[in-house]
Amino acid sequence: MDRLGRQARAAAKQLAAASTDAKNKALRAAAEALRARRGEILEANRNDIAEASLSGAMLDRLVLDDKRVEAMARGLEEIADLPDPVGEVLARWSRPNGLDIARVRVPLGVIGIIYESRPNVTAEAGALCLKSGNAAILRGGSESFRSSHAIMACLQEGLRAAALPAEALQLVPTTDRAAVGIMLKMTEFIDVIVPRGGRSLIERVKAESRIPLFQHLEGLNHTFVEASADLAMARSIVLNAKLRRTGVCGATETLLVESKAHLAPLVTDLLEAGCEVRGDAAAQAVDPRVRPASEEDWSTEYLDAVISVKLVDGLEGAIAHIERYGSHHTDAIITEDAAKAEAFLATVDSAIVLVNASTQFADGGEFGMGAEIGISTGKLHARGPVGVEQLTSFKYLVRGAGQVRP
């Protein structure tokens, strides 16, 4: 692991100085390699699947096929098409003494990424780090070890084709769980840890590591239907926010409703669509199929076709509930009252706050930022979608003509 770190640090220096053309060439060559080596990748994936004792959604996350490999390749090409953040002049100004000061984007250095079973994260996260001029050490789930390995071989082939160091992207070469612990202690070699996984992974990183992290906490998201809301709009948004895809972090987990006139049709819609509803007394009164919500329900990220529903006492009641139970990820208000919309936007302390739109828009692509490595619920450095820009820092370049400070 120490050698891995040392190699990553050395490669990071070369990558920081790499031209946009070289980085894009590496990404496109890696995409071609994914296509050319599709057979190997799928075979590695079949071996992973044969050994994994997974089922349902977890198994589905692991499985690769022709379409998914092509999607990965196209994903790399889309990242190549993004503007290069490195070198961007964020601000430039002159001082009265003639000093010229520029604030310029630079890479962060070495990024450590710890993720679970989806092998496509290897390609996507690796490519985002490469584009932003960073080296990366990736540690995927042990179930997808062979698949990730085959994908990583393509990324490194791309790096070599562009005469960039292959060590810029490295996979931890063991499924030994102890490797994560070692990685979390590599303060000298890793500048930021990005944990992509459940709450237990994040808690482990926070407990064991002194390395700063981009915290991608759960999305305990709320949609609040305010009394003035247009019922048709509310129905359409709530169904989409909960059920379009239930396993994404932007899915709504709790519905807050101010008016009983809205409550009945919204609850009925959800039940009819096959969603389990757990509610307070008012929601239970709507339909006998509504189960009672326990205290725990208000702080549960279901990531499934389950929703908790509560009648709240207006804007303030909704905000108080969100503040108490939310995860500062994404929250929405449905309202026709512009003043209440603005109050909600100003007061709710979440990375993404929406008015009259589905919480499922919480996504770097939907924001126009290109691919993302996750959505940060922390307030430092990166908040919201973490794309290539968020994987950079900056420095100040000061150009003088002999100035000394009086």
Next chain:
Amino acid sequence: MDRLGRQARAAAKQLAAASTDAKNKALRAAAEALRARRGEILEANRNDIAEASLSGAMLDRLVLDDKRVEAMARGLEEIADLPDPVGEVLARWSRPNGLDIARVRVPLGVIGIIYESRPNVTAEAGALCLKSGNAAILRGGSESFRSSHAIMACLQEGLRAAALPAEALQLVPTTDRAAVGIMLKMTEFIDVIVPRGGRSLIERVKAESRIPLFQHLEGLNHTFVEASADLAMARSIVLNAKLRRTGVCGATETLLVESKAHLAPLVTDLLEAGCEVRGDAAAQAVDPRVRPASEEDWSTEYLDAVISVKLVDGLEGAIAHIERYGSHHTDAIITEDAAKAEAFLATVDSAIVLVNASTQFADGGEFGMGAEIGISTGKLHARGPVGVEQLTSFKYLVRGAGQVRP
């Protein structure tokens, strides 16, 4: 301490929503209170001094007088004059589906500040937090406890005069060293720790705390005189960079010189100005007063009239030395070669990189950013001078008209 944290968290919420006018009114009223209560403050300071067993520079940092109190008051008024960062729209764009997305500055929350003997930090750091809409918990040096207390009373008087919660700015009410340990564990109530002190304080914070910090590490700064440098410019800059004020973090600690023709006059200048010079063999050959530099000298921040001097093998040698021994704070090149200047700017991985100017310009005020709470040597969130903007985060406000995600 728990009560302190709870109060700070509650006050932070009110402060985040406070108007620019209210915050500025609080700052101006606090400045007036400092003037009105000058007698009390100076008496408290005399009591601190009577008990402190300090001398020299440390004692000087602690001492207040009429002029210093007036400077503190004026400092608060200057912070009131700065633009309010909160609410600033950093970017705003529309998506093809009609969603309007804005990235808007918000405060960080509660900032913990741990500092040493200078009581004026109480006023300055508190005011910067207030202006940026944050609550703060301040822990000053025990030697300045009474002085800081008297100053804090003025800040709180200002808050009350503007109908803002006095608990927005709080001083840890004990000189017990254990209080720092407790503060470092208050993850629930403190969002960022700003340690203002020496390496041992920073190491303690890093070792004990899970709270993110704005790392203000030492300024192990270099000035590199490249072979093409104008000798007169180099002499003027080197003297200023080392000796203008030796106790500031922007002072140069190591001089790297490429050409022997530059080395002799630069070393002689420094010696004549009363600076102790510790050098490699080449520097020692210039003058018998030059002492041999030990390996430790290259990584020592003297903060005094002492400098280490080394002949290096061109740009690459200089960059390699800086990379090995520097603290990524501030480094300068003196050169007439534009290509080498740009290579130095691009390659040196420090918060501030200068061409043909004194490292003593490393200062928020000199950058035109107003007052600063320190200079961050970390690469995450804040890098370089930490002013009011760096004490903020942002969130995304998304305004829709019923959009759902396909």
